[in-house]
Amino acid sequence: MNELTQRLRTFLKVAEHQSFNVAARELDIASSTATRHVNHLERQLGEPLLVRTTRHVRLSPAGERALIRFRAILAEVEQLEDELETLSERVAGPLRISVPWRYSRLYLAPLVSEFMQRYPEVALDIVSSDQCVDLIEDHFDVALRIGHLEDSSLIARHISDQCFVLAAAPSYLAAQPPIHRPEDLEQHRLLTFSYTTANHHWRLVQGDREHRISVRARALRTNNADILTQAALGAAGVVVQPLWAIREELASGRLMPVLEDYQVTSSDFDTGIHVVYARENQHNPRVRAWIDFLLARRERLSCH
Numbered sequence: 001m002n003e004l005t006q007r008l009r010t011f012l013k014v015a016e017h018q019s020f021n022v023a024a025r026e027l028d029i030a031s032s033t034a035t036r037h038v039n040h041l042e043r044q045l046g047e048p049l050l051v052r053t054t055r056h057v058r059l060s061p062a063g064e065r066a067l068i069r070f071r072a073i074l075a076e077v078e079q080l081e082d083e084l085e086t087l088s089e090r091v092a093g094p095l096r097i098s099v100p101w102r103y104s105r106l107y108l109a110p111l112v113s114e115f116m117q118r119y120p121e122v123a124l125d126i127v128s129s130d131q132c133v134d135l136i137e138d139h140f141d142v143a144l145r146i147g148h149l150e151d152s153s154l155i156a157r158h159i160s161d162q163c164f165v166l167a168a169a170p171s172y173l174a175a176q177p178p179i180h181r182p183e184d185l186e187q188h189r190l191l192t193f194s195y196t197t198a199n200h201h202w203r204l205v206q207g208d209r210e211h212r213i214s215v216r217a218r219a220l221r222t223n224n225a226d227i228l229t230q231a232a233l234g235a236a237g238v239v240v241q242p243l244w245a246i247r248e249e250l251a252s253g254r255l256m257p258v259l260e261d262y263q264v265t266s267s268d269f270d271t272g273i274h275v276v277y278a279r280e281n282q283h284n285p286r287v288r289a290w291i292d293f294l295l296a297r298r299e300r301l302s303c304h
Contacts, residue, residue: 005077008070010037011049015067018057041066092121095286098135098143102225102245103273104128107301108144115293122286130193130223135278141287142277146242154276157291160302161272162242164265166202166258167250172235179238179258182211189219189237191228202240204262211262240264273301 013023014034024034042049049063059067099108104126116124127133133140135154146162173179177187182204192200192215204211215221219237222228229246232239233254239246249255275294281287294301 005074007037007041008074010034011041012067012070012074014038014050014057015059015063020057090121091119091285091289093286094123094125095142095290096125096127096140097290098127098129098133098138098140100130100144100146100225101128102130102229103144103146106244111293111297111300115290118293119286119289122289130225135276141281141284142275142290145274145276146272153279155279155282156274156276157295159273159275159294159298162244163263164240165243165246165250165260166204166238166240166262166264167232167246167255168238168258169233169235169254170256172232172237173256173258175235182213182259182262185213185238190215191220191231191237191239193225193228193240194221194223202264204259204264206262 010023010027010029010033013026014020017023017026020034020038021031024031027034038050045062045066047062048060049066051058051060051063105128108126112124112126116122127140132145133143135141135143144159145156177184179185179188185202190202190213192202200215202213202215204213220228220231225241225245228239229241229249231237232241232246233249238258239255243250246255250257275291277287277291
């Protein structure tokens with residue numbers, strides 16, 4: 001309840017009971033607070049609303065007119081509060097979501113109809129792109145992010161961990177020098193995702209030893225994961241991809257793992273999969289419904 005509404009309700013109670021003390025007890029406020037509320041209204045309107053004597057309180061002519069208006073105003077306010085309370089619990093309206101292309105196709109698409117059946121009044125607008133969108137500037141309510149999360153005011157909820165693999169087509173590996181250690185990658189064509197950082201590298205870790213392989217100005221850079229996978233399948237070079245993204249290609253033998261004894265990540269791909277949203281949206285019922293829906297299905301969204 002805002003301060004103006006409190007003042008109006010106090011005035012109505014004082015007018016009803018013709019007493020500051022009785023009104024204050026009913027409103028569970030101090031008598032001095034009730035007096036202050038009415039005094040503020042009188043100063044604001046420039047007219048006395050009550051005639052006060054040592055024994056009685058009654059409405060002034062201005063107070064009689066104000067009483068009628070204030071009752072109508074408070075009725076409107078109470079109706080609006082009821083409508084907003086109902087709206088805050090109702091999951092309905094538009095929900096705009098940004099999701100990475102490959103992940104949306106493999107993991108999210110099978111769940112969309114289930115969400116729509118559960119929340120038939122929500123109008124989904126799902127944009128599949130590997131571009132890291134600005135939720136505020138690009139007018140998104142929520143996004144799925146894969147990899148490194150930049151420091152920001154966004155709220156992030158963890159969906160799944162992920163691991164990465166180096167891979168190449170068998171025909172590429174057969175035609176090129178063998179890869180036995182990270183340094184051997186310097187002689188190969190590297191296919192890499194576009195990053196936002198200035199220094200681009202792959203990081204390979206074995207025990208307490210770490211190797212950094214520069215991928216700047218190498219064979220291919222793109223912000224589209226499918227292009228990378230297709231290029232690798234076409235024997236264009238060595239690629240780093242999340243295991244979940246190329247699991248089928250590895251299982252079928254169309255891609256072969258490289259340097260399996262090393263843990264591998266890319267410079268901005270050091271973490272898992274998160275759903276992120278702006279703090280202003282944390283009480284949005286559509287956003288809450290979407291996030292709760294995903295978190296309840298972590299196993300189906302897991303990339304292990």
